[in-house]
Amino acid sequence: MKLDSVVIVATRNKGKVKEFAHALAPLGKEVRSMYDYQGLPEVVEDGTTFAENALKKAKTVGDALGLPVLADDSGLCVDKLDGAPGVYSARYAGEGASDADNNAKLLSELKRLSEGEDTEQPLLSTASFVCSLVVYDPNTKQSIEAFGSVEGWITSEPAGDGGFGYDPLFYLPQFEKTMAQLTLEEKQAISHRGAALRELVVKLSNNKQ
Ligand SMILES: O=P(O)(O)OP(=O)(O)OP(=O)(O)OC[C@H]1O[C@@H](n2cnc3c(O)ncnc32)[C@H](O)[C@@H]1O
Numbered sequence: 224m225k226l227d228s229v230v231i232v233a234t235r236n237k238g239k240v241k242e243f244a245h246a247l248a249p250l251g252k253e254v255r256s257m258y259d260y261q262g263l264p265e266v267v268e269d270g271t272t273f274a275e276n277a278l279k280k281a282k283t284v285g286d287a288l289g290l291p292v293l294a295d296d297s298g299l300c301v302d303k304l305d306g307a308p309g310v311y312s313a314r315y316a317g318e319g320a321s322d323a324d325n326n327a328k329l330l331s332e333l334k335r336l337s338e339g340e341d342t343e344q345p346l347l348s349t350a351s352f353v354c355s356l357v358v359y360d361p362n363t364k365q366s367i368e369a370f371g372s373v374e375g376w377i378t379s380e381p382a383g384d385g386g387f388g389y390d391p392l393f394y395l396p397q398f399e400k401t402m403a404q405l406t407l408e409e410k411q412a413i414s415h416r417g418a419a420l421r422e423l424v425v426k427l428s429n430n431k432q
Pocket residue numbers: 233234235236239268295296297298299312313322325352386387388389390402414416
């Protein structure tokens with residue numbers, strides 16, 4: 224399997240679309256998303272793992288279009304919250320929640336846990352962003368998977384307006400910045416999605432089917 228010059232990503236997340244378009248442009252690829260096709264089925268993200276949900280997205284959309292499709296299921300795992308919000312990251316504050324709602328919920332959960340601690344710390348917990356990617360070809364039923372992650376801290380002081388989702392709360396000590404303060408290039412070089420995409424490109428180039 225190999226990626227066509229038009230890469231269809233089974234997503235409705237515009238932040239993801241922007242990152243994939245930016246990352247794949249140097250490889251001569253144009254990115255399309257679910258916004259570019261009419262009448263696609265909704266994907267029910269009821270898997271218990273990121274990989275399961277990514278495969279479900281790629282299969283649902285790939286089967287509907289009859290074309291190979293790339294899908295991304297990703298999220299934030301916060302150590303002090305035992306890995307939450309995890310696969311529920313997009314709907315942490317409820318179905319249809321905005322990024323702002325989810326970020327507010329995350330801060331309130333973490334602040335509740337640190338109540339009574341005598342020192343006021345801006346860094347509330349270690350955390351990781353994780354990303355499962357799957358490319359699925361409905362013609363051969365073959366799928367190829369890749370995974371990436373990045374470690375950081377949740378900060379009580381949101382900063383930056385780049386990226387999307389939980390980026391303003393995800394602090395990277397090595398940069399002394401949040402993910403939302405990085406450029407698209409900088410984010411891609413260190414992010415879960417960047418790492419997963421690099422792994423996927425290697426796997427695809429080694430794949431002879
Ligand atoms: O399912 P699709 O249509 O791809 O879009 P989505 O936004 O619902 O995406 P997910 O189901 O994979 O949920 C992942 C959530 O995790 C968060 N997330 C994932 N990657 C992120 C990133 O790079 N930066 C910040 N937050 C991220 C963000 O809140 C996402 O909504």
